[in-house]
Amino acid sequence: MSKVKFAIPKGSLEEATFKLLESSWTRVSRKSRTYRVFLDDPEIMVKMLRPQEIPNLVSDGLYDVGITGKDWINETKSDVDPLLDLEYGKIKLVIAIPDTLKFKNFDQMIAEYAKKKKILRLSSEYLTNASKFIKSCKSYKKAFGNKDPMIITPWMRVGTNKNVQIHLSFGATEAKPPEDVDAIMDVTETGTTLKQNGLKIIDTVMKSSAHLIANKQSLKDKNKREKIFDIVTLMSGAVQGKKYLHLYLNIKENNLKKLLKELPSLKKPTVSPLSEKGWVGVNTVILKTDFHKLIPKLRKIAQGIVVHEPRQILQLEEIKRDEEN
Secondary structure, three states: OOOEEEEEEOOOOHHHHHHHHHHHOOOEEOOOOOOEEEEOOOOEEEEEEOOOOHHHHHHOOOOOEEEEEHHHHHHHOOOOEEEEEOOOOOEEEEEEEEOOOOOOOHHHHHHHHHHOOOOEEEEEOOHHHHHHHHHHOHHHHHHHOOOOEEEEEOOEEEOOEEEEEEEEOOOOHHHOOOOOOOEEEEEEOOOHHHHHOOEEEEEEEEEEOEEEEEOHHHHHOHHHHHHHHHHHHHHHHHHHHOOEEEEEEEEEHHHHHHHHHHOOOOOOOEEEEOOOOOEEEEEEEEEHHHHHHHHHHHHHHEEEEEEEOOOOOOOHHHHHHHHHO
């Protein structure tokens, strides 16, 4: 069997990706200043690349699977299968303008600039999303019909509408207004950097997080599909593991019914008799968000609690159903 080629992101998603890999496999290593990553599975070849490149590389079959942001899957219009939301790298793609301006949304801004026949300039790395969003605005349709906004990069200009321009940004997008452009489309986690640069958010275009994606042809290859779903199983288990706690506690048998009534669990708790008569051990997995609610109740009836953070929780029934579809 040929190796499954796995592209992982370098840059802002890199640290969180490595933490997830380390929770998913028992050994993850790389040599300094290289882009090669080694797992304890010789059938998987891993390489680090820019997240912007990964959707197209997976779509074209140069890699079988990859991790990238939903924002870049959307931006590149790549024909890939999203297999798993990895639930990190959570950001919003937003429109922001100088906080001195009074516009409540970008639609108002387009209408005002069109009325005054002023050129409206927007800076972004997300040229496809910017053009799509602008063309969806009612005021744009009213003023310019189906014309494409002009996209301007150092090497090309495309689009027929010079009155609304999208300028490719190579980073530090928040520094562009007001001298260079009138507005920006950029990603943010909290909006703090935008505020520090005198900008305010007026529209949210989309929400994004890191996703595991696959090449469609690779999923049709029987051997590669098996290995890809091994990857899905392990990574899904690591994602789920972050949400739960493993509890083990000892309790008097006459308090068991009361405990089980209060105790949420992933499945049914395991109850085992202890060597001391009249006592049982209860073994269960609960959501982290439920733990603080249980403490006041457990203090009164349990002898002691051992708490573990599980590395992985493998819900194999769900993965098996996905494989069969």
